[in-house]
Amino acid sequence: MVLERKLSNYHTHSKYCDGHGELEEYIYSSLEKGIRYLGFSSHAPLPFKNNWTISKKDFFKYRELILMLKEKYKEILDIFLGLEVDYIPGIISPVSPEIKAMDLDYTIGSVHFLVQLDNEEHWTVDGPLYEFERGIEVTFNGDITEAVKQYYERLNTMVKAYPPDIIGHFDIIKKNNKNNRFFSESEHWYKKLVYESLDAVAKSHCILEVNTGGIVRNKSSSLYPSEWILKRCLKLDIPITISSDAHNPEQIDGYFRETFALLKSIGFSKYFQLKKTGWIEADLKNFC
Ligand SMILES: [Zn+2]
Numbered sequence: 001m002v003l004e005r006k007l008s009n010y011h012t013h014s015k016y017c018d019g020h021g022e023l024e025e026y027i028y029s030s031l032e033k034g035i036r037y038l039g040f041s042s043h044a045p046l047p048f049k050n051n052w053t054i055s056k057k058d059f060f061k062y063r064e065l066i067l068m069l070k071e072k073y074k075e076i077l078d079i080f081l082g083l084e085v086d087y088i089p090g091i092i093s094p095v096s097p098e099i100k101a102m103d104l105d106y107t108i109g110s111v112h113f114l115v116q117l118d119n120e121e122h123w124t125v126d127g128p129l130y131e132f133e134r135g136i137e138v139t140f141n142g143d144i145t146e147a148v149k150q151y152y153e154r155l156n157t158m159v160k161a162y163p164p165d166i167i168g169h170f171d172i173i174k175k176n177n178k179n180n181r182f183f184s185e186s187e188h189w190y191k192k193l194v195y196e197s198l199d200a201v202a203k204s205h206c207i208l209e210v211n212t213g214g215i216v217r218n219k220s221s222s223l224y225p226s227e228w229i230l231k232r233c234l235k236l237d238i239p240i241t242i243s244s245d246a247h248n249p250e251q252i253d254g255y256f257r258e259t260f261a262l263l264k265s266i267g268f269s270k271y272f273q274l275k276k277t278g279w280i281e282a283d284l285k286n287f288c
C-alpha cells in the first residue's frame, strides 16, 4: 500500500488526442492514487488526416492549460508537458524542428506506422487485427518476419538518429500476436532483432518505458516489453521508467503494483522518475 504519493506516470492520453477525460481529471486521479510526478503525452500532430493525434491548433490550448495547471498544483504535484511523437521517416521524429520548437519537458518516441498502404491510409502496427493482417498481406506479401524486421529497424533508426527521452512500448509489434498467432518470441530471428535493438538502446541516452497499457486496456496479456526482454535490459543496464499509457484518468496507476513486484523479482533495484531537477533514480524497494 502506498502511504505517501511518490509514483510517476509520463504516458497519458486525454481528450486532446485519442484518450478520454480533462487534464484536470488526470490530476484528481493522480492525487487520489499516489502519483506525484505526472506527464501529459498527447499524440503529436501529424501532417495527414487522422483521428488519434492532437491537432496543431489544439496543441497551443493544451500547452497553455498544462502550464497553468503546473503552476496551480505546484505544491503538491510535479506536472510535465510532453508529447508521444511518432517516428515516420521523412515526416516526423522526436527531434523534428517543429517538435523542438514546442519546448516540451520530454518526448516519448514511438513507432506506430510502418508503411503507407495507399495515398490515404497509413498502416499502424497496433491497430485492430484485421488491419494488421491486411498490412502484412499487402505490404510484406504475408511475411510477418519482414514486417517485424522493418519495425525494429525503424526503432533502431529512431534511437540512433532521432532519440526521444523515452522509448514508447518497445515491442508493441507483438500486440496482435496473442497466443503466438503470427510468431513465437522464442524464435531465433525474433530474439536476434530484439537483442540488436536493445544494443542500440543501451548505447543511447534514452530511457525505456515499462508500459502496462496493454494489460490495463486489455489489449495484451503481457507488459511492453515482455519479461525476457526486461531481463536483457537489466543485463545491459538500460534505464527504465514505468508508465500505464493511460487513456482515461482511472488508468493512471494501472498494474503498477504488479509491475513493481515483477521488476523486483527480475532483479531490478531502481527505476527512473522525471522530477523538476531532471531524471532521478528511485529505489524500487520503496515501491510495492
Ligand atoms: Zn503509442
Ligand SMILES: [Zn+2]
Binding pocket: 011, 013, 084, 245
Ligand atoms: Zn500512448
